[in-house]
Amino acid sequence: MSDKQEKATAYWKENLKYLIIxxxxxxxxxxxxxxxxxxxxxxxxxxxxxxxxxxxxxxSIYVFVVLIFVYVRLMNKLDKKYGFDE
Known part of the structure; x- marks a missing residue:
């Protein structure tokens, strides 16, 4: 398994963890x-x-909107962590 594949798998697992939470x-x-x-x-x-x-x-609508912003922030950090940011 290549390094790129391992990073993508780890990225996806962490993304799913955030989504579930x-x-x-x-x-x-x-x-x-x-x-x-x-x-x-x-x-x-x-x-x-x-x-x-x-x-x-x-x-629940307000909480959903806040969770969207939290998700965006988490994904930006995750992108930087794994080098997928632009």
Whole structure:
């Protein structure tokens, strides 16, 4: 196996690790906070709205957008680490 192939394999494995972690975070926030933990979160109010309702309607979207920026930053670091940056 060539050095280039080994770097590409390591790059892909690390990329998948980042993807899985970020998707789990998104799942926990969107499904967990919006559906599973809704009753407990509804005890807290945010801007006059129950927090469980807020996560179901807007919070998971905000978290998703933040995760996109986190992913971009992680991938830029990963590109530099493995020499795939431009």
């Amino acid at each position: 970020l998707l789990v975070i998104w799942f926990v926030v969107s499904f967990g906070c919006g559906i599973l933990f809704r009753e407990e979160l509804n005890e807290i109010r945010l801007g006059g709205f129950k927090l469980g309702f807020w996560f179901a309607q807007q919070g």
